Amino acid sequence: MPRGRYSLHDPHDHSPLGDETFHCATGPSGWRYVSQLTTPSGDPAGSVDLAIDDLGRPIRLQLQSADWQVRGAALEGVTWVRTDPTGEHATEGNVRAHAFSGASPAFYVAVSRLLRLTPGGPATRLRLVSFTAPVLAPLTVDQSWALVARTAHPTDNGVLDVDEYQVSALDTGEQYAVHLAGDVVLSAPGVELEDLESPPSVFG
Numbered sequence: 001m002p003r004g005r006y007s008l009h010d011p012h013d014h015s016p017l018g019d020e021t022f023h024c025a026t027g028p029s030g031w032r033y034v035s036q037l038t039t040p041s042g043d044p045a046g047s048v049d050l051a052i053d054d055l056g057r058p059i060r061l062q063l064q065s066a067d068w069q070v071r072g073a074a075l076e077g078v079t080w081v082r083t084d085p086t087g088e089h090a091t092e093g094n095v096r097a098h099a100f101s102g103a104s105p106a107f108y109v110a111v112s113r114l115l116r117l118t119p120g121g122p123a124t125r126l127r128l129v130s131f132t133a134p135v136l137a138p139l140t141v142d143q144s145w146a147l148v149a150r151t152a153h154p155t156d157n158g159v160l161d162v163d164e165y166q167v168s169a170l171d172t173g174e175q176y177a178v179h180l181a182g183d184v185v186l187s188a189p190g191v192e193l194e195d196l197e198s199p200p201s202v203f204g
Helices: 106-116
Strands: 003-009 016-027 032-037 043-054 058-065 069-074 076-085 088-093 099-104 123-131 137-155 158-169 175-181 183-190 191-196
Touching: 016 043, 016 106, 032 106, 043 106, 043 137, 058 099, 076 099, 088 123, 099 106, 106 123, 106 137, 106 158, 106 175, 106 183
Parallel strands: 099 123
Antiparallel strands: 003 016, 003 191, 016 032, 032 043, 043 058, 058 069, 069 076, 076 088, 123 137, 137 158, 158 175, 175 183, 183 191
């Protein structure tokens, strides 16, 4: 069960956004990721709880940020309920999309499990619903993902495969790289792995 901490920053001006302390685990029915977010000053800033099934589909998503809350799952595409800070109003949304996205590194792992790409194979297009802090406003985005390379790195615990993905935003043409080792993000725009207490889990 990997445990660790990511530092988050603005991918454009690199201003710090805070930390995300996480633990995650694989199981016979899929994968679960739980984290707590803090501001650069250390104050609580929200939480992430994401569970995907063995095919990578989101079976439960709970996000909290600035007292806003989102609960979602894969249902006729993806469906979610977003609740305001007062708790008096809730709005439901549904989009014919493949999965959810957002600032948390958890979403990179979830998408990689959904796509199951082959190194050097063609890019795959998908539609995601992204929730942006602090008010968790939903935004539908189209991306393409390609697994550029898989590199074996020897470690004290055996060989660790590192996957390099090229992600393209289809609306802007922006491209960026995401590096994953099992269920841990090694690097991505706005994300740096600062601490890791145990090795990444290896998916079967």
